[in-house]
Amino acid sequence: MTATVEPLPLNGKLTGKTAIVTAASRGIGRAIALRLAADGARVAVNWHRNAEAAEEVVAAITGAGGTAIEVQADIGVPADVDRLFAVTLREFGGLDILVNNAAVIATPSPLAEVTDADIDRSVAVNFKGTFLALRHAARELRDGGRIINISTGYTRYPSPFVGVYAGTKAAVEQFAISAAKELGPRGITVNSVLPGITDTDGITDDVRANLDEFIGMTPLGRLGQPQDIADIVAFLAGDDARWVTGQSIVAAGGLV
Numbered sequence: 001m002t003a004t005v006e007p008l009p010l011n012g013k014l015t016g017k018t019a020i021v022t023a024a025s026r027g028i029g030r031a032i033a034l035r036l037a038a039d040g041a042r043v044a045v046n047w048h049r050n051a052e053a054a055e056e057v058v059a060a061i062t063g064a065g066g067t068a069i070e071v072q073a074d075i076g077v078p079a080d081v082d083r084l085f086a087v088t089l090r091e092f093g094g095l096d097i098l099v100n101n102a103a104v105i106a107t108p109s110p111l112a113e114v115t116d117a118d119i120d121r122s123v124a125v126n127f128k129g130t131f132l133a134l135r136h137a138a139r140e141l142r143d144g145g146r147i148i149n150i151s152t153g154y155t156r157y158p159s160p161f162v163g164v165y166a167g168t169k170a171a172v173e174q175f176a177i178s179a180a181k182e183l184g185p186r187g188i189t190v191n192s193v194l195p196g197i198t199d200t201d202g203i204t205d206d207v208r209a210n211l212d213e214f215i216g217m218t219p220l221g222r223l224g225q226p227q228d229i230a231d232i233v234a235f236l237a238g239d240d241a242r243w244v245t246g247q248s249i250v251a252a253g254g255l256v
């Protein structure tokens with residue numbers, strides 16, 4: 001069962017900053033949006049299909065005294081990505097933090113059975129959509145900004161049947177390394193976070209059926225929670241991580 005994550009009164013390290021979190025209506029994205037807001041950031045909560053869930057995230061943030069808006073956009077559609085950034089800039093007047101969390105996790109399939117539709121959708125969201133968001137950030141992020149890409153532990157822990165997902169996410173990590181070198185002179189850091197198996201509704205039935213096995217292989221002896229990932233993103237988004245860029249940080253309890 002996915003843990004409920006609510007904003008906590010923290011230290012306001014991100015007060016005055018504006019963040020976009022893609023796919024922020026549930027799971028890891030939701031936890032990230034709540035955590036950044038708790039640290040004082042104004043947050044654009046991006047969603048694709050679940051308006052009610054996005055509204056709940058915004059309500060949780062504003063109810064705790066924070067500032068947030070919800071913006072519908074399919075990250076796999078270029079015009080939607082354009083609108084996400086345009087609305088955020090119009091409402092908040094600038095941008096400091098981009099968290100590229102949106103992803104398509106295709107149903108695990110043997111290589112011979114992967115469909116063209118699975119490939120096309122994964123490339124549209126994970127590869128092209130992330131790159132388009134990065135391009136916007138390169139144009140519009142204020143100097144000293146932060147970009148955090150959410151990748152996957154599968155790029156470090158090779159597994160069968162997830163080649164399309166892992167392959168597109170490996171590209172995301174390379175985007176970050178290249179962007180870190182390009183944007184560094186402006187004081188912008190770019191990093192990737194690689195979650196292991198995390199307790200969200202995105203866990204496939206096959207993985208959920210073998211959770212005890214995965215937990216047994218994890219040195220810290222438990223399943224990851226969305227808050228675990230959100231806390232790492234919050235660190236990378238703040239000034240404490242000013243000397244960290246171009247890195248891929250594995251967050252999997254020691255599993256990968």
